[in-house]
Amino acid sequence: MRKDNGETGRATTIAAIYIFVLLLLFVLGVIENRIDSEGMGFLPLLVATTPWSWLLMGSWDSSIWGSGPHAKHVAIFVTCNIISGVANGFILYLFVSWRKKRASR
Numbered sequence: 001m002r003k004d005n006g007e008t009g010r011a012t013t014i015a016a017i018y019i020f021v022l023l024l025l026f027v028l029g030v031i032e033n034r035i036d037s038e039g040m041g042f043l044p045l046l047v048a049t050t051p052w053s054w055l056l057m058g059s060w061d062s063s064i065w066g067s068g069p070h071a072k073h074v075a076i077f078v079t080c081n082i083i084s085g086v087a088n089g090f091i092l093y094l095f096v097s098w099r100k101k102r103a104s105r
Contacts, residue, residue: 011096015089022048022085030073045080052084 025045032041046053056079065075 010100011093014096015093018089018092019081019085022081026077026081029076033073042076042080045076049080049084049088052087053080056080056083 022045025048026042029042029045032038046057059079060072060075062075065071065078
């Protein structure tokens with residue numbers, strides 16, 4: 001068996017923190033949307049999940065998200081937090097793991 005010496009643990013922790021911050025940004029956007037309804041509360045979430053969220057933004061008006069009052073929030077959560085966040089979290093995990101391996105050489 002091979003010991004990781006904390007390489008995987010650090011990368012996983014950083015990726016998990018990133019996903020948690022995205023969840024907090026989504027909650028901030030929902031709260032701001034209820035108060036102001038401009039939709040600018042989701043801008044930090046869009047910036048944090050760049051570039052995937054901007055590419056998927058066009059799907060927010062699709063009927064697959066439903067037609068209720070919370071359909072836009074479901075669309076934003078799925079496209080930004082789940083799809084874009086997981087993609088960026090995986091890239092972040094790979095980058096941190098690569099940097100750790102490179103530094104240990």
